[in-house]
Amino acid sequence: MRLGKAMGHRWLAATAAAALAVTLGAAACSSDDDSSSDGARPPARAPPPLPLPHPAIPNGDLIVKHEGWLEAALPGTKITWTKFDSGGDVNTAVIAGSVDIGLAGSSPVTRGLSAPLNIPYQVAWIHDVIGPAESLVVRNDAGITDVAGLAGKKIGTPFASTAHYSLLAALEEAGVAQSAVTLVDLEPPDILAAWTRGDIDAAYVWSPTLDELKKTGTVLTDSAKLAAAGYPTFDLGVVTKKFAEAYPDALAEWLRQQDKAVKLIDSDPAKASAAIAAELNITPDEALAQTKGLVFLTGDEQLGAEYFGTPAAPGKFADGLLGAAEFLKTQAAIDAVPTLDTLRAGLGVEDLDSAFSG
Structure with a gap:
């Protein structure tokens, strides 16, 4: 869906x-003053x-x-x-x-x-x-030019995250079954470490980790494009x-x-x-x-x-x-x-x- x-x-x-x-303290009092958020209100x-x-x-x-x-x-x-x-x-x-x-x-x-x-x-x-601050990026040395080419590859992403959701949507849009790839549950710092070691071929993650991966990788799609596709x-x-x-x-x-x-x-x-x-x-x-x-x-x-x-x-x-x-x-x-x-x-x-x- x-x-x-x-x-x-x-x-x-x-x-x-x-x-x-x-440890929550006593219930708060309310203030009816409607001044702005620039510090004017009590x-x-x-x-x-x-x-x-x-x-x-x-x-x-x-x-x-x-x-x-x-x-x-x-x-x-x-x-x-x-x-x-x-x-x-x-x-x-x-x-x-x-x-x-x-x-x-x-x-x-x-x-x-x-x-x-x-x-x-x-x-x-x-x-x-x-938008593009969250993207699917593949290693330059993997020789992959589109999402469909990720079949058989290892992809890192934080499970249950928006990046994970967008990755599944990207695979679905490209006609790649989830069973055709190996998804690895990694937090952003661990994604960077796994990428550096060569343990994963691609990753769907957000900035600033994304910006580090882009130095040696290529973006295949991003969350702005997937939003336009309905995700x-x-x-x-x-x-x-x-x-x-x-x-x-x-x-x-x-x-x-x-x-x-x-x-x-x-x-x-x-x-x-x-x-x-x-x-x-x-x-x-x-x-x-x-x-x-x-x-x-x-x-x-x-x-x-x-x-x-x-x-x-x-x-x-x-x-x-x-x-x-x-x-x-x-x-x-x-x-x-x-x-x-x-x-x-x-x-x-x-x-x-x-x-x-x-």
């Missing part, structure tokens, strides 16, 4: 666990500890981390940032009760909202729409329903800081790229090039009909999740396809609308 083409963009990342200790209260997993992805989340905006907005909160390699790590940590907010790709999030996982979280934010993917911000209900002001502040980062990418790409570069230990020019492989949406844009919509007028985003779930069911990645109503209930539309409409 294909995703609805109207969604036309990205869904993201993968699997394995990292545990962070967290600080919201939140639990004293707030562990935040982040991946090595060149998007606004790294800007928020580097600039310390969330720490400034929530001065009473001890915020701990920890690097996670994939969205599967986030799923596992949420299930373990270790984190309440995290970034995961649309594929692991769809799995999380489906049986057997049924994770009690909701999609609160679209960090980015995946869009996204990097999504998820929050547990427990946290959203207990700390609505803290969640709203987190959303506003993410929106602030997206606006900085658009208004001052040099400053945004410098912040991302510092977090990824790459040059600003490299960071700028990587951000161009993604599409970033402001909060207002996410409330449009193409994405979340509003509480009164649901958008098309849940329909895209349904298409992804149908595809994942054909791959035996989930037990059953959830209903459209179930997926709509998994979107934090009211929280997003409240954060940007006052």
Whole structure:
């Protein structure tokens, strides 16, 4: 099954666990002030500890981390940032009760909202729409010029990630049976190591690991092309329903800081790229090039009909999740396809609308 083409963009990342200790404090108070995310509004209260997993992805989340905006907005909160390699790590940590907010790709999030996982979280934010920043690359010495040529080869990708989802879609589009290739479950750092050793012939992965592979490899297809073929993917911000209900002001502040980062990418790409570069230990020019492989949406844009919509007028985003779930069911990645109503209930539309409409 294909995703609805109207969604036309990205869904993201993968699997394995990292545990962070967290003790939730008292419920937060709410603030009715509707000033902007540039620091003018009074600080919201939140639990004293707030562990935040982040991946090595060149998007606004790294800007928020580097600039310390969330720490400034929530001065009473001890915020701990920890690097996670994939969205599967986030799923596992949420299930373990270790984190309440995290970034995961649309594929692991769809799995999380489906049986057997049924994770009690909701999609609160679209960090980015995946384009060429996530690609299928083959070694130059493999002598392969198209996806069909991968039959009989070893391909590395983080299982249960958007890259894995896109790889399966690419093979299907090329008429290559999954059984005709050897898929190897590897996190991005392990993909680079396996590539260097010559243990794999190809990989579907995201930047910045992708950029290293491209130095000795050739891109066969990417997530922008697969989105156009009906397989869009996204990097999504998820929050547990427990946290959203207990700390609505803290969640709203987190959303506003993410929106602030997206606006900085658009208004001052040099400053945004410098912040991302510092977090990824790459040059600003490299960071700028990587951000161009993604599409970033402001909060207002996410409330449009193409994405979340509003509480009164649901958008098309849940329909895209349904298409992804149908595809994942054909791959035996989930037990059953959830209903459209179930997926709509998994979107934090009211929280997003409240954060940007006052």
